[in-house]
Amino acid sequence: MTRIGSDTSSPAVSAAAPALLSVRDLDVRYGAICALQGVSLNINPGEIVTLIGSNGAGKTTLLRTISGLLKPANGEITLLPTSPSPHPPTALSKLRPHEIVRLGISHVPEGRQIFPNLTVSENLLLGAYQRRDDLSADIARCHTLFPILKERQSQKAGTLSGGEQQMLAIARALMSRPRLLLLDEPSLGLAPLIVRKIFDIIREINAEGTTIFLVEQNAHLALKIAHRAYVLQTGRILMTDSAQALLANPEVQKAYLGG
Amino acid sequence: MPLLAKANQIDSVPRTPAWMLNLFWLALILACYPINRLLEANLNDYLYLVLTRICLNIVLATSLNLINGITGQFSLGHAGFMAVGAYTCGTFLQHYVGVGWNPIAAALLFVIVGGLLAAVAGLIVGVPALRLRGDYLAIATLGFGEIIYIVIRSTESIGPFKIGSAAGLDGIPKVTTFFWAATAAIITVVCVWRLAYSAKGKAFAAIREDEVAAAAMGINTTFYKVTAFVIGAFFAGVAGGLYGALDQTIDPEQFRFTRSIEIVALVVLGGTGSITGVVLAAIVLMILSEALRDLKGVTHVDLRLIVYALLLIITMLLRPQGLMGAKEIFRSRRKRNLSQPAPAA
Numbered sequence: 326m327t328r329i330g331s332d333t334s335s336p337a338v339s340a341a342a343p344a345l346l347s348v349r350d351l352d353v354r355y356g357a358i359c360a361l362q363g364v365s366l367n368i369n370p371g372e373i374v375t376l377i378g379s380n381g382a383g384k385t386t387l388l389r390t391i392s393g394l395l396k397p398a399n400g401e402i403t404l405l406p407t408s409p410s411p412h413p414p415t416a417l418s419k420l421r422p423h424e425i426v427r428l429g430i431s432h433v434p435e436g437r438q439i440f441p442n443l444t445v446s447e448n449l450l451l452g453a454y455q456r457r458d459d460l461s462a463d464i465a466r467c468h469t470l471f472p473i474l475k476e477r478q479s480q481k482a483g484t485l486s487g488g489e490q491q492m493l494a495i496a497r498a499l500m501s502r503p504r505l506l507l508l509d510e511p512s513l514g515l516a517p518l519i520v521r522k523i524f525d526i527i528r529e530i531n532a533e534g535t536t537i538f539l540v541e542q543n544a545h546l547a548l549k550i551a552h553r554a555y556v557l558q559t560g561r562i563l564m565t566d567s568a569q570a571l572l573a574n575p576e577v578q579k580a581y582l583g584g
Numbered sequence: 585m586p587l588l589a590k591a592n593q594i595d596s597v598p599r600t601p602a603w604m605l606n607l608f609w610l611a612l613i614l615a616c617y618p619i620n621r622l623l624e625a626n627l628n629d630y631l632y633l634v635l636t637r638i639c640l641n642i643v644l645a646t647s648l649n650l651i652n653g654i655t656g657q658f659s660l661g662h663a664g665f666m667a668v669g670a671y672t673c674g675t676f677l678q679h680y681v682g683v684g685w686n687p688i689a690a691a692l693l694f695v696i697v698g699g700l701l702a703a704v705a706g707l708i709v710g711v712p713a714l715r716l717r718g719d720y721l722a723i724a725t726l727g728f729g730e731i732i733y734i735v736i737r738s739t740e741s742i743g744p745f746k747i748g749s750a751a752g753l754d755g756i757p758k759v760t761t762f763f764w765a766a767t768a769a770i771i772t773v774v775c776v777w778r779l780a781y782s783a784k785g786k787a788f789a790a791i792r793e794d795e796v797a798a799a800a801m802g803i804n805t806t807f808y809k810v811t812a813f814v815i816g817a818f819f820a821g822v823a824g825g826l827y828g829a830l831d832q833t834i835d836p837e838q839f840r841f842t843r844s845i846e847i848v849a850l851v852v853l854g855g856t857g858s859i860t861g862v863v864l865a866a867i868v869l870m871i872l873s874e875a876l877r878d879l880k881g882v883t884h885v886d887l888r889l890i891v892y893a894l895l896l897i898i899t900m901l902l903r904p905q906g907l908m909g910a911k912e913i914f915r916s917r918r919k920r921n922l923s924q925p926a927p928a929a
Contacts, residue, residue: 392800426802434800440793442857442910443786450783451790455802501802 343405345370345536346391346430346505347414351400353383353390360386362560363400368505368538370405373531375539375547375568377581378557384540385435387557388507391538392432393422404428407504427455431503435510435540437494441483445474448482448493452500460500467496470526488519495523499530506530508539512546524550544581548572556581609774613767620763632762634874636830639765640823641866643772645850646859647819652848653857654780655812656792658718660844661709661725662820664732667839668705669698669821671736674756674828675745681757691759695825702821703814705732710813714806717795729841737836752835753828760830768826772819777859779815788812792857853899854906861908868907 344367353361361383368374378384389395391402396418403414407429417425426432431452440448449467453460468475471492477485482493491511498506508527512520520543528550531537541547548554551568556577564571571577623632644662651659676694681687709728716724739747746753779785787808790798799805828834854865872895876888899907 394796394799421804421806422799423802423804426800432800434797438794438797438800440790440797442793443789447786447789451786451798451801451803454787497801 343414344368345372345405346538347401347403348387348391349401349403351387351390351402352398353386353395354398360560361390361397364557364560364562366555366562366565368536370504370536371531371534372553373527373537373539373551375541375551375554376557377541377544377547377554377571377577379581380542381559382557383560384542384557385509388432388435388509388538388540391417391425392430392507393417393420393425394432404430404505423455426501426503429502429504430507431498431501431505432507433494433498433509433511436513437487437490439482439485439490439493439497441481443482444479445482445485445493446478448497449474449500452497455501463500463502467499470499470529471496488515488523491515491519491523492526495526495530499535503535505536505538508537510540510542512541512543520546544577545572545583548582609770613770616763616766616770620761620766623762633830634870636760636762636765638867638870639762639769640760640826640830641850641870642769642863643765643819643823643826644847645854645862645866646769646772646776647816647823648847649851649854649857649859649862650776650779650788651812651816652851653855653862654776654792654859655788655809657713657809657812658722659713659725659813659816660722660841660848661729662816662847663839663841663843664709664725664729665702665705665817665820666824666827666843667729667732667736667836668702668817668824669695670824670828670834670839671698671747671753672701672821673698673825674753674834675742675747677759677829678753678756679745687757687759691757691764691825691829695822695829698825699818699821702824703818705821706813706815706817707810709817710810713813714809726841726844729839729844733836733840736839748835750836752833752837754833756828756832756834758829758832760826765826765830768819768822772822773859773863775815775819780859789857849896852906853896855908855910856906857910858906858908858912860913861906861911864907864913 346368348364348366351361351364352359364383364387366374366376376384376387386395390397400418402417404417405414415428417428417430420428440451443451449464450460453463473489474493474496477489482490485493495506495508495511511523511527515523524546527537527539539547539551548568548571553565554568554571555565556563556571564577566574572582623635627635644666648659648662651657651662673691673694676697677687677690680690680694709725713721713724736747737750740749741747748754780788787798787803790801790803791805791808795805824839850865850869851862853869854862873888873892876891879888879891880886903909
């Protein structure tokens with residue numbers, strides 16, 4: 326286990342292989358309030374990385390900063406370019422959200438935030454907003470992952486159940502063919518059975534090659550499907566380890582796993 | 585066309601080719617010319633004027649619908665955009681027809697120039713207003729409208745061009761006919777329809793539905809919000825210019841915020857976001873407010889505005905979603921498609 330102090334540069338984040346996404350010493354403020362302080366983390370290609378933490382720890386803030394919806398006060402977010410080595414990683418912190426989507430990061434916002442008065446199909450189309458090429462394969466893939474969306478394709482998204490809306494939100498994000506999928510609390514307000522189904526699909530999406538950064542309050546579930554995890558507490562990264570090790574960690578068990 | 589192809593991938597309804605539709609709209613505009621002649625010959629001046637005004641109200645309501653209804657940016661500044669167009673067109677028209685220009689050609693030019701200047705105003709309002717949402721945006725646009733009003737009211741002339749301050753500008757050549765107004769209405773409705781229902785134009789609705797999610801989907805929300813303001817302001821300016829060339833006189837009081845609110849009422853009553861619904865509201869409300877003029881003969885007291893307001897309240901109580909809700913009159917084929925079971929895999 327690696328403990329990360331707030332002001333020391335962490336050894337855990339300087340991995341040998343180039344990370345897909347790397348966050349360095351990130352500070353985010355809402356006016357005078359510091360939501361994130363000196364946050365650093367790495368997400369390697371092909372991983373499921375999860376960020377756990379209690380209410381108000383700054384999890385959503387971190388995701389929103391990565392996708393450009395919030396601007397950091399300090400620090401760097403860099404993304405590995407698609408073509409290898411000669412290109413340096415792209416800095417994201419100065420880019421606008423739509424430019425970040427173009428680079429291959431797709432965000433499933435907290436509370437789903439589908440477009441309620443548009444149809445399921447229109448929601449999917451909007452997910453592919455930046456693309457100019459043929460979408461039929463992607464729509465077919467979404468329909469395979471979530472057959473219910475095919476059944477409901479011409480229905481208004483607002484009429485879907487909570488679980489279906491979450492599935493739509495994930496499918497919509499996949500339509501941009503992201504390299505990195507940011508998931509914000511996909512289990513929020515859903516029945517346990519639906520949550521399990523959604524987590525199975527998250528694992529499936531990852532197995533097909535999409536890197537996933539998962540933010541969850543349901544730490545148990547998140548640690549079970551993730552490769553690695555970070556623990557965020559009041560705006561700082563408290564610790565990081567493999568998901569298995571964190572599951573067994575008594576401190577984590579006590580604080581986040583209810584045991 | 586790739587965008588259309590993209591939309592067709594999920595839309596099993598066969599679409600009429602774009603060129604066919606364009607030809608139809610062009611034919612409709614051309615048809616307005618003989619219709620105009622017919623109306624001029626057979627209708628009394630009053631009914632002819634009401635019809636012309638209905639068309640201009642359609643332009644105003646539809647252009648505001650793009651901003652308020654479709655993009656969801658609550659604007660109370662539409663009368664301001666209208667004023668920019670009306671005064672630009674009016675003063676140029678008065679001046680240049682006075683020095684011998686052909687009124688028709690000059691009007692065509694200056695109505696468009698008025699629209700363009702209004703679009704510039706839309707850009708100026710749109711950019712700072714982007715940081716504001718909901719009520720705050722409404723107040724900011726209201727402020728913009730009042731600034732335009734005050735500037736016009738206190739300006740006597742700009743160079744050789746008369747503005748007329750509080751007394752208003754009169755002696756504008758009468759150019760606007762039913763043909764002009766109907767042409768403007770058709771062009772506005774077709775443009776807004778194309779914008780709202782194109783694959784790209786779904787961005788406007790996405791912003792209305794959920795701005796954060798729209799940004800997260802890769803939509804440049806700033807661009808689309810400003811675009812809505814600029815295009816909406818352009819058509820409001822065109823309507824303003826045509827109003828001036830219809831009434832031959834304009835004064836600043838016409839363009840105060842009550843005017844903006846009247847246009848907002850058309851959008852809300854028609855069904856926020858429904859293009860055909862708003863057109864319907866523009867027609868119905870104009871007829872209603874004119875028909876109520878006869879009421880005075882019965883009651884001997886002018887109850888027109890009271891009854892009009894009561895009818896608005898009753899409509900809102902009975903149909904809070906507006907006449908058409910978010911639906912369109914001519915999209916029934918799609919609705920039928922919705923009720924069909926999904927084709928088997």
